[in-house]
Amino acid sequence: MSLRNALLAMLTSQPMTGYDVYKNFQTSVGYVWHAPDSQIYPELRRMEQDGLIRGETVPWGKRGTKKRYSITEAGVESFRAWLNAPPEYQRERDPVRLRAAYLEWASPTASADFFRAHIAYHSARVEDWEDMIRTLRDHSNPTLAKRLEGKSEEEAERITAYKVFAYEGMIARAQTEIEWAEKGLELVERLERRG
Amino acid sequence: MSLRNALLAMLTSQPMTGYDVYKNFQTSVGYVWHAPDSQIYPELRRMEQDGLIRGETVPWGKRGTKKRYSITEAGVESFRAWLNAPPEYQRERDPVRLRAAYLEWASPTASADFFRAHIAYHSARVEDWEDMIRTLRDHSNPTLAKRLEGKSEEEAERITAYKVFAYEGMIARAQTEIEWAEKGLELVERLERRG
DNA sequence: ATCGCCATGTAATACGTTACATGATTGC
DNA sequence: GCAATCATGTAACGTATTACATGGCGAT
Numbered sequence: 001m002s003l004r005n006a007l008l009a010m011l012t013s014q015p016m017t018g019y020d021v022y023k024n025f026q027t028s029v030g031y032v033w034h035a036p037d038s039q040i041y042p043e044l045r046r047m048e049q050d051g052l053i054r055g056e057t058v059p060w061g062k063r064g065t066k067k068r069y070s071i072t073e074a075g076v077e078s079f080r081a082w083l084n085a086p087p088e089y090q091r092e093r094d095p096v097r098l099r100a101a102y103l104e105w106a107s108p109t110a111s112a113d114f115f116r117a118h119i120a121y122h123s124a125r126v127e128d129w130e131d132m133i134r135t136l137r138d139h140s141n142p143t144l145a146k147r148l149e150g151k152s153e154e155e156a157e158r159i160t161a162y163k164v165f166a167y168e169g170m171i172a173r174a175q176t177e178i179e180w181a182e183k184g185l186e187l188v189e190r191l192e193r194r195g
Numbered sequence: 196m197s198l199r200n201a202l203l204a205m206l207t208s209q210p211m212t213g214y215d216v217y218k219n220f221q222t223s224v225g226y227v228w229h230a231p232d233s234q235i236y237p238e239l240r241r242m243e244q245d246g247l248i249r250g251e252t253v254p255w256g257k258r259g260t261k262k263r264y265s266i267t268e269a270g271v272e273s274f275r276a277w278l279n280a281p282p283e284y285q286r287e288r289d290p291v292r293l294r295a296a297y298l299e300w301a302s303p304t305a306s307a308d309f310f311r312a313h314i315a316y317h318s319a320r321v322e323d324w325e326d327m328i329r330t331l332r333d334h335s336n337p338t339l340a341k342r343l344e345g346k347s348e349e350e351a352e353r354i355t356a357y358k359v360f361a362y363e364g365m366i367a368r369a370q371t372e373i374e375w376a377e378k379g380l381e382l383v384e385r386l387e388r389r390g
Numbered sequence: 391a392t393c394g395c396c397a398t399g400t401a402a403t404a405c406g407t408t409a410c411a412t413g414a415t416t417g418c
Numbered sequence: 419g420c421a422a423t424c425a426t427g428t429a430a431c432g433t434a435t436t437a438c439a440t441g442g443c444g445a446t
Binding site: 002005006009012030031032033034079080082083084085086087089091092093094095096097098099100101102103104105106107110113114117118121125155158159161162163165166167168169170172173175176177179180183184187191 | 197200201204207225226228229275277281282284286288291295296298299301309312316350353354357361363364365368372374378382
């Protein structure tokens with residue numbers, strides 16, 4: 001049900017078409033939650049049926065039309081309820097640690113490559129999220145700008161602070177992964193020296 | 196395909212029944228990878244069809260029987276191939292960070308409870324994994340003991356080291372989550388003082 | 391006999407990915 | 419005119435969760 005809440009979260013900022021949502025899931029919000037178009041369009045239709053959002057057909061160019069969704073009062077309530085409910089944790093399912101636990105079956109070079117790939121992946125994510133934080137702090141982020149329209153200075157600060165804090169959490173997680181993988185490289189070096 | 200590799204990983208230690216696998220997914224290996232029985236039994240049958248494992252029907256009590264699966268040479272090869280292939284990363288999908296980014300919509304108490312629940316959850320996991328590391332290090336872990344049978348001192352040390360290292364990674368991740376959530380509590384305190 | 395564990399499944403539903411498909415609009 | 423972008427979907431498949439269901443074994 002988190003896809004639904006990710007969509008509601010986005011629509012609390014401003015009305016959007018399915019395509020707008022899709023674009024956001026590829027960049028900004030997509031750094032926290034990603035979904036493909038094939039999942040977005042059907043879910044938006046279901047949410048409209050459930051009364052969480054309202055779609056209006058607006059003209060697009062000469063003949064074309066598009067559907068713009070706005071969050072309803074029921075949608076806001078549903079989103080709030082999710083945020084106020086205790087979190088649910090799913091069971092562990094960690095392919096990276098699963099692999100690491102059985103590296104005695106891999107070749108030394110493959111093991112080292114694995115940790116290097118892990119470092120590269122998370123380093124790239126750190127850069128993405130740091131960029132994201134920059135656009136949040138200097139308010140160059142258009143979605144945030146829209147969200148802050150008509151808000152007091154204090155409110156704006158509060159809203160921004162939670163978003164920055166979320167991305168800081170992502171960065172902290174990624175940095176822990178990088179440190180772990182660096183230790184992994186040392187471990188491989190130590191264990192596979194004579195191979 | 197990671198469920199399949201988690202099953203292969205387990206069966207590299209010793210032949211097991213579906214139920215043995217299920218039990219392991221609730222405890223030891225389950226701390227890294229969990230799966231319910233409804234997923235395990237069908238997958239084992241598919242793997243047997245694909246020639247990765249071989250099932251033999253063995254008696255159980257007077258009339259009962261059970262099916263014990265052993266990994267085949269093809270299974271070992273498939274497992275090795277997975278370990279030697281570069282890792283694949285799926286897109287981000289982080290419900291915790293999604294929530295955190297929108298806490299301006301939650302009540303101050305719900306926000307604080309959220310972070311406290313996060314700390315409690317990860318603290319419990321840290322304890323699980325620390326216990327697990329203890330049983331790995333002192334070789335009281337029966338699955339590991341079976342795995343190390345007939346191995347040289349050096350080999351045994353190598354095999355154990357990777358498993359310990361995997362769990363250390365889980366612990367590091369959890370501790371980062373705890374630190375982040377503690378900062379979250381401070382943030383809520385600071386932002387929601389006047390509410 | 392009854393309870394907890396061992397053993398094995400089916401069914402329904404949800405969630406997620408990949409591939410396939412189409413057509414209009416805007417900008418060069 | 420052509421390419422990139424905007425816009426919206428379907429289909430097939432794979433993965434995961436929850437609920438429902440059954441029956442033998444071993445110990446008290």
